[in-house]
Each structure stands twice: as C-alpha cells, then as structure tokens.
Amino acid sequence: MLSDRYPIRQVREQPLEPLDRKTWPATLPPVAQLLQSGLDLAAATVLVGDNGSGKSTLVEAIALAYGLSPEGGSTGAMHTSRPTESALSGHLQLVRNPGGTKRGYFLRAETMHGLFTYQEQNPSTSQADVEFHSLSHGESFLSLAVDRFRGPGLWVLDEPESALSFSGCLALLGILKDLVADGRSQVLLSTHSPVLAALPGARILELGPWGYREKDWEDLDLVSGWKSFLDAPERYLRRL
Template identity: 75%
Template structure:
C-alpha cells in the first residue's frame, strides 16, 4: 500500500509514516495503539480505498448516517496482485446498529436473512462474521473487541485464523485486545507518535501493561 502526501499538517505520526513510506500488509496485519494514535483512521482508509462502506459492510453496501471519515483514503493506492478478488467486508463495532438496520432493509437475494437485531451485541457480531466472512477476500475489522466477551474474542480469533490459514484471504485488524493481537501468523504494528513499528506480541506495551495489572491490580487501583 502506497501513500501520496497531502492530508494536512496535524495528522498522527502513523498517518504521516504511511503517506511517506507506505505500508506492507501481510496475510494478517494487526494494528495496536492508544486512543488517538491513528490506527482506526488507517483501518478506515484501507477499507475505503478498497471500496468498502465506511460504516461497515461489503463493496455493495451504500448506507451512511453521517460522513466523518478521514480524507486519508483519497491519498492511498492499494497494490493488488493479478487476479486478486474484489470481495471483502468491513466491520466496526461502533456502527453495527446502523449496518444491521441497512441489512434488514436490503435483504439478501442468496439466502435467508439473519435476524441480527434480535440478538445480543456480541452474538450478532459473531454471527455476521460467520455469515459474511467466507471464501477469499479482504476482511477488515476496527476494534471488534468492544462488542465481544473474552470467549467471544476467542471465537472470533478462531474464525480469523482459519481465513488466514486458507491462503485465500487477507485480514486487517485494529484492536486494544491482547487476545486478538495474538492472531496466529499476523504481523503486528505498534502505532504511536513515532509512527508505526513492527513489534513482537510479547513486547507490545498493550501486553506488558495488562500483564502488570493482572499480576498486581492494587498497584494501579490505589492511584485512582
């Protein structure tokens, strides 16, 4: 993925890095970082540049409630291999309700529709992944852990692992979850003021911070 300069003077360091140097995406790529680091901006821009709906869905989804996306997508060029599929799906937990309403109003022609609105938030999220993430394609997820319990994250990890192992799919994920960041076979980029840096899972600030808290929560709680 290559970038062209020109989005503005106040972009996070991660966005500037991509515009200046591009970003190599493997079969599975995970972005981790604090709020405001730019990881969701990058995820959204990749989805948009691929032709996916900014509020979630496939390349055919046309719903939109309010335009808030970054202009970064206008400056990205996705480099595809010859014969690469154009199938894909973008999931972001914060816009799931609107996506489900859109899907309800635009029923599928290929089979019975899943009653997503009748399920819990986590159940509907996982059901959508199982229902739509099939075969070859680009599967993009923005902080899916906000919809999922620990067991739900494990279930999602299992689905994503199978997609990657198939060799026919590419997964791109942003997360605050150390569990999801452990996606087998993924290259992990730690996102921050420095831009983006490849990092081993066990060396991520996200992982070491959670390990420190779980080993001695009182050390943190007494300062609140």
C-alpha cells in the same frame, strides 16, 4: 504461490494526489509514515496502540480505498448515516496481488446497529439474512462474522473486542485464523485486545508518536500492561 494471492500487497500515497501534510490526518505520525514510506500488508496485519494513535483512521481509509462502506458492509453496501471519515482514502493507492479477489467486508463495532438496520431494509437476494437485531451485541457480532466472512476476501475489523467477551474474542480469533490459513483471504485488524492481537502469523504494528513499528506479541506495551494489571490490580487502583 497460493500465499501470495491475498488481495493487497501494499498501501501507499497516490503520487498525483498528495495529501497536505499540514492538515489532519496527515499530522498523525502513523499516517505521515504511510504517506512517506508506504505500508506493506501481510496476510494478517494487526494494528495496536493507545486511543488516538491512528489505528481506526488507517483501517477506515484502507477499507474505503478498497471500496468498502465507511460504516461497515461489503463492496456493494451503500449504508451511511453521518459521514465522519477522513479524506485519507482518496489519497491512497492500493497495490494488489495478481489474481487476488476483490471481495471484502468491513466490520466496526461502533456502527453495527445502523448496519443491521440497513441489512434488514435491504435483504440479500443470495442468502437468508440473520435477524441480527434479535441477538445480543456480542452474539450478533460473531454471527455476522460467521455469516459474511467466507471464502477469499479482505476482512477488515475495527476494534471488534468492544462487542465481545473473553470467550467471544477467542471464537473470533478462530474464525480469523481459519480465513488466513486459506491463503487467499486477508485480515486487517485494529484492536486493544491482547487476545485478538495474538492472531497466529499476523504482522503486528504498534502505533504511537513514533509512527508504526513491527513488534512481537510478547513485546507489546498492550500485553505487558494487561499482564501487569492482572498480576496486581491494586497497584493501579490505588492511583486512580
């Protein structure tokens, strides 16, 4: 079926290259759970959780195992400045869907400036590169998504809301929604945004000391927390 043609079906530990369970990042509960039981990926998978829960660690490792640049870009990008990624990717095995594409792109807000510089210095021969440095942070982020996220592929995003306004998040949500609807594209997203977590049809995983667990959008701590603050911000402000 067309719906089974997105790139990755499951992520699991390399059986011949186990990661030492006493070392980081294996000590993070979500990473330990993946190594123990594997992680099934849907056409769209959204990771949510508090700072330090392991969202970016998982997203980064899966992107690297797929062949994407750790600081952003496609499978052909060679951009790197100061390596900070964990060793997890080297211990992962990706179970791919037959006939799935090998194209993809990794977009992370914290390394966008360096990625734009790399693209200026290494212009694409197949398309005219947008001058991303001439745009605002949010505009450049959306322009890059429109320019690069096309057709079948694995589209990985790490906390993109840090670059976006509310309307920007809605615009990105529309882009991701259309990609997933194609049936051959796959989205893996980590976020603190209840807007982006509402990606239609996504499997939402909430990360924490328990590891990761599947939850409906309306039951997420992320959603209830924002709702509570917006209903009565003074309840939080007086405790600061």
